[in-house]
Amino acid sequence: MREMTKGSNAALSALSDNTGSVIVSLGWSSPAGDGDADVSVLLLGPDGKVRSDADFYFYNNPVAADGSVHLLDKTPTEDGNEDRISFDLTVVPPEVDRVVVAASRYGGAHFGELDDLRVTLSDAVGEHLLRFAIGDPGKVSAIIFGELYRRAGEWKFRAVGQGYDSGLAGLATDFGVDIDDEEEATGTGDDAEATTGDDDAEGTAPAATPEPTGTGEPVGLPSDAVSEPDPAETLNAVPAPRRTTDEAGPRKPAARPRTAKKRATPPSAPQKSLGENDSWRPARLFPLSTLKSDRDREMRATSVLLSVMTQVPRFGRRLTAAFGAPSGRMETFTEVTLPHGDTPRRPDGVIRIERAGKLWTALVETKTNGNALKADQVQAYMDIAARRGYEAVITLSNDVALEGSPLVDVRIDRRRKHQVALWHLSWAEVAHQAQLLIRHEGVGNAARTWLLQELLHYLQHENSGCHGFQNMGSAWVPVRNGINDETLCQGDPRALEVVENWERLIRQVCLRLGGELGQKVLPAQRVRRGTDHGTRRAQLADQLCLEGRLQAQLRVEEAPGLLTVGADLRTGRLRTSIEIPAPEQGYPLTWAKRLVRRLAEAPADLHVETLVEGDTLGPRGTLERLRPEPADLLPKNGTQITGFRLSLLKSMGSTRGNAESGFIRSVDDAVHRFYKTVVVHLDEPVRRRTPLPATADVTR
Numbered sequence: 001m002r003e004m005t006k007g008s009n010a011a012l013s014a015l016s017d018n019t020g021s022v023i024v025s026l027g028w029s030s031p032a033g034d035g036d037a038d039v040s041v042l043l044l045g046p047d048g049k050v051r052s053d054a055d056f057y058f059y060n061n062p063v064a065a066d067g068s069v070h071l072l073d074k075t076p077t078e079d080g081n082e083d084r085i086s087f088d089l090t091v092v093p094p095e096v097d098r099v100v101v102a103a104s105r106y107g108g109a110h111f112g113e114l115d116d117l118r119v120t121l122s123d124a125v126g127e128h129l130l131r132f133a134i135g136d137p138g139k140v141s142a143i144i145f146g147e148l149y150r151r152a153g154e155w156k157f158r159a160v161g162q163g164y165d166s167g168l169a170g171l172a173t174d175f176g177v178d179i180d181d182e183e184e185a186t187g188t189g190d191d192a193e194a195t196t197g198d199d200d201a202e203g204t205a206p207a208a209t210p211e212p213t214g215t216g217e218p219v220g221l222p223s224d225a226v227s228e229p230d231p232a233e234t235l236n237a238v239p240a241p242r243r244t245t246d247e248a249g250p251r252k253p254a255a256r257p258r259t260a261k262k263r264a265t266p267p268s269a270p271q272k273s274l275g276e277n278d279s280w281r282p283a284r285l286f287p288l289s290t291l292k293s294d295r296d297r298e299m300r301a302t303s304v305l306l307s308v309m310t311q312v313p314r315f316g317r318r319l320t321a322a323f324g325a326p327s328g329r330m331e332t333f334t335e336v337t338l339p340h341g342d343t344p345r346r347p348d349g350v351i352r353i354e355r356a357g358k359l360w361t362a363l364v365e366t367k368t369n370g371n372a373l374k375a376d377q378v379q380a381y382m383d384i385a386a387r388r389g390y391e392a393v394i395t396l397s398n399d400v401a402l403e404g405s406p407l408v409d410v411r412i413d414r415r416r417k418h419q420v421a422l423w424h425l426s427w428a429e430v431a432h433q434a435q436l437l438i439r440h441e442g443v444g445n446a447a448r449t450w451l452l453q454e455l456l457h458y459l460q461h462e463n464s465g466c467h468g469f470q471n472m473g474s475a476w477v478p479v480r481n482g483i484n485d486e487t488l489c490q491g492d493p494r495a496l497e498v499v500e501n502w503e504r505l506i507r508q509v510c511l512r513l514g515g516e517l518g519q520k521v522l523p524a525q526r527v528r529r530g531t532d533h534g535t536r537r538a539q540l541a542d543q544l545c546l547e548g549r550l551q552a553q554l555r556v557e558e559a560p561g562l563l564t565v566g567a568d569l570r571t572g573r574l575r576t577s578i579e580i581p582a583p584e585q586g587y588p589l590t591w592a593k594r595l596v597r598r599l600a601e602a603p604a605d606l607h608v609e610t611l612v613e614g615d616t617l618g619p620r621g622t623l624e625r626l627r628p629e630p631a632d633l634l635p636k637n638g639t640q641i642t643g644f645r646l647s648l649l650k651s652m653g654s655t656r657g658n659a660e661s662g663f664i665r666s667v668d669d670a671v672h673r674f675y676k677t678v679v680v681h682l683d684e685p686v687r688r689r690t691p692l693p694a695t696a697d698v699t700r
Helices: 167-174 231-237 294-311 313-321 375-388 427-441 446-460 476-484 493-517 533-547 588-598 663-682
Strands: 002-004 008-011 021-029 038-044 069-076 080-088 098-104 115-122 128-134 142-151 154-164 329-334 349-355 358-366 392-397 421-426 521-523 549-556 563-568 573-581 607-612 620-622 641-651
Touching (some): 002 008, 021 098, 038 069, 038 167, 080 098, 098 167, 142 167, 154 167, 294 349, 294 358, 294 446, 313 329, 358 375, 375 392, 421 427, 427 493, 476 533, 493 563, 533 549, 549 663, 588 641, 641 663
Parallel strands (some): 002 128
Antiparallel strands (some): 038 098, 098 142, 142 154, 349 358, 549 563, 607 641
16 A cells, blocks of 8 residues: 655556546544544536536535445544545546545534544555545644546546635635535635645645635645646646636526535434334344343443443543543443452443543442442442542432532542542433434434434333432422421421432433433522522421422523422422513513414413512413403503513322322423423514515524
């Protein structure tokens, strides 16, 4: 295999007799374990431009109709990804002079964050012919790795290694592609030039002298890597500058390529099963039918989770970043035996991450179902980790840790120079991170998406034992009875236990809602500065004894207000509500009509209340009654309106568990129903009777 240098070229026919079709592979590695890029191909004519937008092949247009170009799936490597592109050079149209192979990154990422950038070319039988390694690319978001070009009737390959600051949109635009993502093209230089040249002899290729680098200009080749170019070939190698807006000529068609990336998400509706009847179950990667004991569940759950963390680096990084772990190459192990006095210990798992030759190690202790963590067991792992120089111990269970209140009390020897951190992870948090990646963010690889789907199916199955917080505790029934018969006294420790479990439940509800929405959902706790968490919970426990109500507020990203959920243990009813402020401009009647129009699809039993200044109660009514008469929301005495409160009521579950009739399930369902049937409509724009002018700036 020939190693190429930047600017060099080689004739394919001199390397193999099977170059009618070739495979070009672009690869890289990521120190963070989650870095990735997307490949693209451009077919250029003699003028250095695409013949039409159809000559631009990328993730939204991966296959040429004539079979000349086919972007294949990503292939995971030991420390990164490799993207392969299949070229059938025998069917490339004769008017195509060059085939440019590039890659790009998104979201502010640049190639300087990746290592081992390389491009290889293989012939039809899979033999590697060429390899070109790119050194330090700098902070560029797109790179031309190389190009295939015709010369004297035969195909050659040139190693380019040229960077662009303007990403895929800027690169494509410079070669004549009229993209649809106008915001991505904004700020690109108008005089950007590619600096690739050609020399018919083997060796170094000529290059055009680059213009001063701007926002959208490519980074040129170094001057010591070029030779004196032939004028005619240099003219053919340098792409023409982009047309100015004043230049005459026909405009591009309206249908333009979109460089907005498609996410790797599962289909919205499952395909119809080919099974003969409903009793047939599809084969799963992680079977659950053989799980008979808690020990089996713990071993299986640990192995499944840790293995998926290594195979889906972005997922693994999401779970370990909060524990202070570095970003790097991850390896996981199960059932590791470690010496500890006379009795060796076997933690459920071990996570090791390598970064710059250094290791970060964490021991993992797992519990499933309602099994609680054992203090002596965790203490032993803390001692082992301290002696061996490990960084952390991670506990994993269905319980949810509370801020300022550890699940397990362990003794930490402050005299040790090396301190071990103790972290807790809930199975609900694991499912939350998997949901975010599958439904909203993607992992850039169909196989990895499928792995996450299988993990999520495993966690949500009733036999896995990984269902998250699912029991309000033994104090739930006595506290409810004490509230009903008015015998519950302030200071009762059982009330404090219920308050703590209520907080755990709310944190889990936030995780589940956030996973579905793809947005941050966090508990909003209003406490005075300097008040510790124990004092705050004690105050809430006394309030529960007096009023018989539990209440919490959720802050949903981009929602118009805080979402409040309350449980009245006296009446057995749940109330979910949101307060929205009154508009700063307009008339009160207009506000009322607009609100009712926005809630056209909301439940008819939705309660709407007008909020007014002072302690006075404003008008209220159900949406069903207010739809024909929105003016009923206006105060009769002309009091200033400050906002509106929307509420839904439902019966709450009575049992302490997570069954259909349980309290936990009823709270979760109430929050999700309220958001999906009420809150989502508050963000939708109101339809106007007349369309906006074509020149209107609708983003303001």
